Amino acid sequence: MVPVLRAAVNTLVHVPDLVRYGSKPFREAAQPGSFLADLKARLRPFGEVAAYPPHQAFIGNLKPEALADIPSPWHGHPLPGASHQGPFGEILDQGTFYSLLEKADQFGLLMLDPGWSPPANGASAAARALMGAAGKRGAREEILKRIESGEALPLEDRGALIGCVRRDHEEDESLAARVLLENMAAKASGAHALRLLLEKAHLPAREVDYILSCSEEAIGDRYNRGGGNLAKAIGEMAGCPNAAGVDIKAFCAAPVYALVHAAALVQAGVVRNAVVVGGGSLAKLGMKSHRHIEKQMPVLEDVLGGVAFWVGPDDGASPRLNLELAGRHPSGRPSTPQGVLEALVCEPLARAGRKLRDIDKYAVELHNPEVTLPAGAGDVPLTNYRTLAALAAMRGEIAREEIPAFIRSHGMPGFAPTQGHIPAGVPYLGHALAAMRAGTMKSAMVVAKGSLFLGRMTQQADGASIVVES
Amino acid sequence: MFEGKKVIALGERDGVPGPVLAECLQAAGSEVVYQTTACFV
Numbered sequence: 001m002v003p004v005l006r007a008a009v010n011t012l013v014h015v016p017d018l019v020r021y022g023s024k025p026f027r028e029a030a031q032p033g034s035f036l037a038d039l040k041a042r043l044r045p046f047g048e049v050a051a052y053p054p055h056q057a058f059i060g061n062l063k064p065e066a067l068a069d070i071p072s073p074w075h076g077h078p079l080p081g082a083s084h085q086g087p088f089g090e091i092l093d094q095g096t097f098y099s100l101l102e103k104a105d106q107f108g109l110l111m112l113d114p115g116w117s118p119p120a121n122g123a124s125a126a127a128r129a130l131m132g133a134a135g136k137r138g139a140r141e142e143i144l145k146r147i148e149s150g151e152a153l154p155l156e157d158r159g160a161l162i163g164c165v166r167r168d169h170e171e172d173e174s175l176a177a178r179v180l181l182e183n184m185a186a187k188a189s190g191a192h193a194l195r196l197l198l199e200k201a202h203l204p205a206r207e208v209d210y211i212l213s214c215s216e217e218a219i220g221d222r223y224n225r226g227g228g229n230l231a232k233a234i235g236e237m238a239g240c241p242n243a244a245g246v247d248i249k250a251f252c253a254a255p256v257y258a259l260v261h262a263a264a265l266v267q268a269g270v271v272r273n274a275v276v277v278g279g280g281s282l283a284k285l286g287m288k289s290h291r292h293i294e295k296q297m298p299v300l301e302d303v304l305g306g307v308a309f310w311v312g313p314d315d316g317a318s319p320r321l322n323l324e325l326a327g328r329h330p331s332g333r334p335s336t337p338q339g340v341l342e343a344l345v346c347e348p349l350a351r352a353g354r355k356l357r358d359i360d361k362y363a364v365e366l367h368n369p370e371v372t373l374p375a376g377a378g379d380v381p382l383t384n385y386r387t388l389a390a391l392a393a394m395r396g397e398i399a400r401e402e403i404p405a406f407i408r409s410h411g412m413p414g415f416a417p418t419q420g421h422i423p424a425g426v427p428y429l430g431h432a433l434a435a436m437r438a439g440t441m442k443s444a445m446v447v448a449k450g451s452l453f454l455g456r457m458t459q460q461a462d463g464a465s466i467v468v469e470s
Numbered sequence: 471m472f473e474g475k476k477v478i479a480l481g482e483r484d485g486v487p488g489p490v491l492a493e494c495l496q497a498a499g500s501e502v503v504y505q506t507t508a509c510f511v
Contacts, residue, residue: 252511337484367511377510383484418511451483451509459489459507 003263004318007201008429010089011193011306016043017156022285042299051078054368057415059089064412088430095119100188111138112163126196153177172222182282186217190279191237193306209271211235211245214254215279253450255426256464262311263321280304288375305422327465335461344465356392361444363428366416385411424448436470443469473499481507
């Protein structure tokens with residue numbers, strides 16, 4: 001059974017009032033000073049977020065390559081007439097997302113003010129399909145009491161208190177209020193991405209057999225931190241009654257690992273329709289906000305990302321996920337940028353007798369450089385493309401002077417929010433699918449890297465790659 | 471220039487990782503008292 005990529009979806013959720021619960025803003029706000037007020041002053045309204053050129057590229061209204069023609073800063077050049085809906089994605093507003101959080105909550109963790117309701121016209125069809133009856137509503141006195149006691153965190157909408165989210169155990173740090181909010185945000189945004197995938201691809205929910213969640217959050221309790229399974233929770237919320245599932249954990253490389261696993265399961269005939277889904281990372285909101293504030297920019301990390309992909313058996317029309325070209329980084333290999341990319345890109349291509357320029361496009365970690373450069377974190381995709389081009393030159397596949405042209409023709413500007421796993425090459429798959437169906441592209445390689453050393457159990461890096469080809 | 475010096479090596483994932491810096495600095499005669507690799511994304 002040849003596995004193919006049937007559909008790809010990218011989503012964003014604008015959550016300005018949750019940026020304060022990102023890891024960095026939460027720590028900054030605990031220090032003396034005016035950080036929280038400065039942060040709030042630099043948050044963007046929904047219209048600006050929807051018209052932001054990288055976001056338009058993320059949901060498919062703009063080709064990533066077109067970003068190179070838009071003057072910098074991109075946040076100063078919104079796209080006129082931009083829609084929050086695109087051919088393979090959409091951008092949700094915060095009010096609608098709070099309703100999805102209510103739906104995601106099966107344990108009364110969230111308590112919203114009875115007087116609060118989401119905007120009447122904000123919800124998309126995919127979001128409406130997920131919404132249910134309002135969850136547990138509490139009197140304002142009860143909400144304030146929970147916040148003052150320290151058991152709950154306040155939830156705001158456009159700056160006004162509208163509810164709280166509480167812990168579920170006094171001593172279990174895995175069930176602390178902020179951790180549970182992170183987990184529910186990943187679940188709700190993942191379910192939204194999956195629901196949009198079902199609708200865009202006309203895939204009946206009951207036909208999803210297996211879900212691989214590549215979301216970053218590690219669900220669990222004090223006896224098994226990270227042992228839980230977000231995949232089934234997302235599948236349940238999205239209304240997939242026949243789907244089992246499992247989580248794939250590999251830092252930012254998880255989406256590509258998940259695609260490889262999904263393709264292998266389909267190729268082996270274990271399942272017919274597998275879905276890879278990633279919800280957003282609340283912890284990474286505002287990760288570089290202190291630098292954006294310093295530079296008097298908008299706080300650009302104000303969106304949760306979501307991705308979903310349908311991997312199924314060959315339908316005669318969709319591009320193939322070529323497992324013979326799947327790349328991996330064995331533990332005995334160097335964890336240098338060169339060592340990782342040699343393992344992930346050069347070696348699988350060499351096995352098949354192919355050259356680096358035989359692949360039309362490389363989708364590396366597609367972090368939006370406008371977010372990272374002001375914080376001194378460099379232009380991540382460009383750095384990776386330079387390494388790839390240098391490898392091609394070292395292997396004698398291109399001349400040294402061809403390096404800039406290789407980068408231009410096989411690379412692209414970064415356009416994904418800095419949400420860890422979300423930029424991991426996979427946001428390009430919607431564009432690749434469109435180009436392959438239009439006959440303008442034959443192959444794309446998705447290359448993701450994971451920083452295993454962050455967990456302090458190894459000094460190694462990691463990564464995974466896979467080729468999609470018509 | 472590194473002979474006999476105590477060194478803190480701060481590496482970067484997409485640049486030069488900490489262990490690589492440490493190995494070079496040790497070979498140059500310094501004592502690496504701490505090394506780490508940062509991931510800025």
